[in-house]
Amino acid sequence: xxxxxxxxxxxxxxxxxxxxxxxxxxxxxxxxxxxxxxxxxxxxxxxxxxxxxxxxxxxxxxxxxxxxxxxxxxxxxxxxxxxxxxxxxxxxxxxxxxxxxxxxxxxxxxxxxxxxxxxxxxxxxxxxxxxxxxxxxxxxxxxxxxxxxxxxxxxxxxxxxxxxxx
Numbered sequence: 562x563x564x565x566x567x568x569x570x571x572x573x574x575x576x577x578x579x580x581x582x583x584x585x586x587x588x589x590x591x592x593x594x595x596x597x598x599x600x601x602x603x604x605x606x607x608x609x610x611x612x613x614x615x616x617x618x619x620x621x622x623x624x625x626x627x628x629x630x631x632x633x634x635x636x637x638x639x640x641x642x643x644x645x646x647x648x649x650x651x652x653x654x655x656x657x658x659x660x661x662x663x664x665x666x667x668x669x670x671x672x673x674x675x676x677x678x679x680x681x682x683x684x685x686x687x688x689x690x691x692x693x694x695x696x697x698x699x700x701x702x703x704x705x706x707x708x709x710x711x712x713x714x715x716x717x718x719x720x721x722x723x724x725x726x727x
Contacts, residue, residue: 667717675710
């Protein structure tokens with residue numbers, strides 16, 4: 562071991578417990594452990610700048626690392642809220658369990674693959690290229706199958722409408 566490394570290890574051993582207590586009083590245990598690791602990493606990288614009495618300096622580093630961790634957590638929380646807002650279905654979207662009964666019967670008579678294409682197109686408002694990514698087909702194949710599925714669905718709905726007439 563080189564002398565600088567041995568010297569740092571001795572200083573780090575003296576800093577760990579005071580820093581752990583400092584952080585434990587300011588944040589949760591998991592964050593405290595992460596910030597302690599980050600603080601020691603910064604101390605190692607900046608060991609040439611470390612004063613002879615390093616505790617106050619290490620507290621300052623820990624304080625900055627904790628502030629960074631808090632900012633990161635707040636950014637993640639804001640991002641989760643945005644994702645949640647974007648991911649929830651719109652208020653006007655038809656409920657999966659409560660579609661129009663005639664439409665549900667007609668969709669049930671389509672093949673499972675065609676019904677899924679129709680749902681992706683109509684309910685999720687995806688275009689052929691996007692549907693192709695979802696189902697793993699070419700955009701051209703999706704366009705053709707979607708055209709055929711629309712015609713078939715229209716035919717099934719027309720049949721139902723004629724059957725309901727007096």
